[in-house]
Amino acid sequence: MGYAALVALGAFAAVTLDRIAPLALVAPFAIWLALGLAQASDPGLELEGGLDQPRVAEGQELAWSGELRCRRRLLDLELRLPHAPDLSSEVPADRLRLSPRPGAAEPVSWPLRAERWGHHQVGPVEFQAQDAFGLLRYSGQLGGAGRVRVYPAWERLRRLADPARTQLFSGNRIARQHGEGIEFAEIRPFAAGDRVRRINWRVTARTGSPFVNDFHLERNADVILFIDSFAEIGAGLDSVLTLAVRAASALADGYLGERDRVGLVGFGGLLRWMVPGMGPQQFYRVVESLLDTQVVTSYAWQKVDVIPNRVLPPSATVLALTPLLDLRSLGALVNLHQRGFDLVVLEIDPERFIGREGRAVDATALALWKLVRASRRRALQRSGLLVLEWPEGLSLESLLAEIREFRRFARRPAA
Amino acid sequence: MGLELCGLLGLALVLVLARERWVVPALAVVALPEGAALALGGPVALCPLLGPALLLSAELAFWSLEGARPAREALRLSLVRILWLLLLALGGGLAALLTLGLAAVPLSGGAYLTLCGVLAAVLLLALVGWAGRRALLQG
Known part of the structure; x- marks a missing residue:
């Protein structure tokens, strides 16, 4: 555009001044412009390709690869692959520069690394190219966008906290009720309907009246994972939400492995839930649902009353992962406790993430904030909830051991 | 200067x-x-x-x-x-x-020469217009 204006200016000056010099001066620009415009045509770029894996785990590598074809020669072709910031690339600025030969298939590849869990969009590829004269610049998009699901990295739990109550379906948990099972419970006098093979012959012979062995039933439990996503502290991998999502994945993996039913309640600006289910499919459903967990700012007063009953079945154990930062989630937890659910609150300590972004934190404000959180914790504990702090450096497995110990030694206060 | x-x-x-x-x-x-x-x-x-x-x-x-x-x-x-x-x-x-x-x-002036000049200018404008339009459509 600048050259055209310069040529026009030269021609105008030549005509008005009746001198040939201005026109001769801009003649090289006119030649450049004419040649450039005459050879301008569609570069005919085609890019076929996509992500090599639709789902990966945190820290794993993946690649966007494909083949590029162009119809005519381009002097300098720059391809850029836009992607979510939670994916990193070794390619500087995600830009590839190529000089493809017309008609030949040029392999293109962007190695990527999944840094953080979530649903991430990759592409479409953006291109910029110049013609041989550097006069015309072509730009646009090639192909479509791809999506990759990055699963959170979670620790394998060797031992879980036993739910307080079991359900009706068979599973690996020893129920309090007696019936058909393999775990011995007690010896009791024979009753009508008892099977003969259950008779304890030694005791019967010693006492002279028939006694039978009684066994515990083996049942499963319902575990609901409650994720508080009202507030977030930290960013990226160092954040409350990441810790909660990883812990929820580990718990889902552990409890589903024990043939329990696992459900999910995402309690935040956006209220989400998932009906409890069993098996490996449910694990993937839970994790996929966790991938959408994010902090959505909302001032609406959310309540658990809107959650359907089948999401929170009676006698379910609710494991809540919360930083105790929002009063709405506290209200919901008290509500669940009052409705008779076996509730365990795992309080993720958000203090560890404070100041990691390099911002100075006022000591007085921090002390006040800690006091507020402590008072909230005590209020929950006074209501009868089991609240366990999850400080930095403690593994989830250790926290679950604490729950087991608490349940073993805790005594209910006198009514 | x-x-x-x-x-x-x-x-x-x-x-x-x-x-x-x-x-x-x-x-x-x-x-x-x-x-x-x-x-x-x-x-x-x-x-x-x-x-x-x-x-x-x-x-x-x-x-x-x-x-x-x-x-x-x-x-x-x-x-x-x-x-x-x-x-x-x-x-x-x-x-x-x-x-x-x-x-x-x-060359001395005259009606024919002026006509040639006008024609050349029109042709040049048409050429520039055609090339520019082609570049816009295909670029």
């Missing part, structure tokens, strides 16, 4: 600030005194040198503002571009020379 200096300073500022769209105006300011001097009776024979020099300056300025790339990787590309640039500068110089040569032909 003052205006040329202003133009050069402007060009330097444009390059430092990496403002691509101000390269041509800055060059125009540099070339304005020269163009005016040539038009008002200066040595016209310098035009075939001055025009390509301006073109080279403009292209190198644009080139310097493009994204940097490792020299080893871009060596072949750079050679191709330099070659193209030199060829076009040479072509531009020849075109300027041809323009001067045609202007020097002692």
